[in-house]
Amino acid sequence: MTKQINLVINGKGGVGKSFFATNFVQYLKDRGHVHRAIDSDHENSTLKRFHPEADFINLENRREIDAVFTTAETCDLLVIDCRAASTDLFIDFFDEVGLAEVLRSLDARLTVVCPVNHEADSVEQVRILSDALGNGCRWLVVKNEAHSDTFKLYENSKTRRHLLDALQAREITMPRLYDWLVTALNEHNVTITRALNDPAFNLLDRQRLKRWQSRFYQQLDSATELLLPSDVIVKPRT
Numbered sequence: 001m002t003k004q005i006n007l008v009i010n011g012k013g014g015v016g017k018s019f020f021a022t023n024f025v026q027y028l029k030d031r032g033h034v035h036r037a038i039d040s041d042h043e044n045s046t047l048k049r050f051h052p053e054a055d056f057i058n059l060e061n062r063r064e065i066d067a068v069f070t071t072a073e074t075c076d077l078l079v080i081d082c083r084a085a086s087t088d089l090f091i092d093f094f095d096e097v098g099l100a101e102v103l104r105s106l107d108a109r110l111t112v113v114c115p116v117n118h119e120a121d122s123v124e125q126v127r128i129l130s131d132a133l134g135n136g137c138r139w140l141v142v143k144n145e146a147h148s149d150t151f152k153l154y155e156n157s158k159t160r161r162h163l164l165d166a167l168q169a170r171e172i173t174m175p176r177l178y179d180w181l182v183t184a185l186n187e188h189n190v191t192i193t194r195a196l197n198d199p200a201f202n203l204l205d206r207q208r209l210k211r212w213q214s215r216f217y218q219q220l221d222s223a224t225e226l227l228l229p230s231d232v233i234v235k236p237r238t
Contacts, residue, residue, distance in 0.1 A: 002230035003108035005068070005078045007137075008115070011125040013084035016115040016144035018046035019182075020174055021081035023213070024227075025051050026191045027220050028077070033228060036075045038067060041083035050191050059086055065093050072106050076229045087125055091132045100136050110137040111226045115174065118148040127159040130167060139169035140226050145176040170226055172219040177212050181205060 008021045018041065025047065028035045037054040039047040048054045055071070057064040059082075072078050082090065103110055112129060116122045130139065141163065143151050154160055163169035185192065188200050192213045195201050201209065220227065 001076060001107075003072055003076045003078075003106055004227065004229045005072055005080070005103075005108055005110045006113055006227055007068075007080050007082060007090070007110060008113045009080075009082040009086060009090065009129065010114050010116065010122055011085055011087035011128070012119065012122040015117050015119075015122045016142070016146055016174060017084075018044065018081055019146075020113070020115050020142055020144070021047050021079060022050045022191065023174075023216060024220065025054070025079055026193050027217055028079070030193055030217075033077060033232065034075070035077040035079060036071055038071065038078070038080045040081060040086065043083070047081040049189060059083060059089050062093070065089070068093075069097070069102055069106065072108055077232075087128055091129070094133065094136075099133070109230070111140055112137050113140045113142060113227075115142040115144045116151065116154050117144050117146065118151060118153065120153050123154045123157050123159055126154075126163070127157075130159065130163055135167055138226050139163055139167050140223055141169055141171045142174050143171060144174045146174075147176075149176065170223050172223050174219070175212055175215050178208065181209060181212075 008017050010017055025035070025037050037047060037051055039045050039054050039056050040059050042058060045056065048056055055067065057067050059065060068080055099110070112133060114126045114129065116126060126141065184201065185195060188195070188198065190198055192209045195209055196206050224232070
């Protein structure tokens with residue numbers, strides 16, 4: 001079996017990295033996929049707040065970044081939620097340790113998961129990453145509809161053409177969830193799966209959450225070859 005490491009990263013803050021990672025980890029739980037999760041945001045620690053069993057690493061400590069690979073020695077599926085302004089840290093780290101050789105030693109694949117939005121800075125961060133890492137990893141772009149469902153800057157960019165044509169990147173969409181529902185999830189510190197049975201959420205809001213989660217899970221199901229270990233059989237959609 002080939003191990004799978006998923007690095008959720010975009011140096012631009014506010015593009016939906018932690019929201020994606022939190023819901024992706026819940027997807028893995030709901031689908032029954034054994035995994036480990038790592039949070040690296042020392043200011044918010046959103047992933048660890050919603051999934052307390054997640055590990056934490058301080059990206060300012062070079063030795064702690066080693067956990068990205070040392071954890072993969074004992075698990076087959078790893079998710080890392082990268083804090084903002086971490087692009088250069090990971091590029092330098094991968095160059096230092098020799099990414100390709102380490103992945104071969106682990107029999108692992110790395111997928112770089114890049115949420116993007118309508119802003120130019122989010123696209124520029126993907127360009128920096130893709131120029132540095134190239135085909136040394138696999139690429140999944142997540143179009144985050146939180147603030148806009150149009151992505152003209154990304155879709156018309158040379159970066160996108162390079163990703164799709166040269167790096168065989170895939171794209172999925174993360175649908176918009178109403179702000180008041182995101183706020184309520186944060187206020188109660190519950191994931192959507194837990195909220196579906198939480199009396200703090202009324203019937204219609206639970207239904208909205210259920211439909212959002214179903215749409216998001218369908219998007220993830222369509223990209224499992226990039227997100228799950230090579231021999232995992234995807235369970236039927238629900």
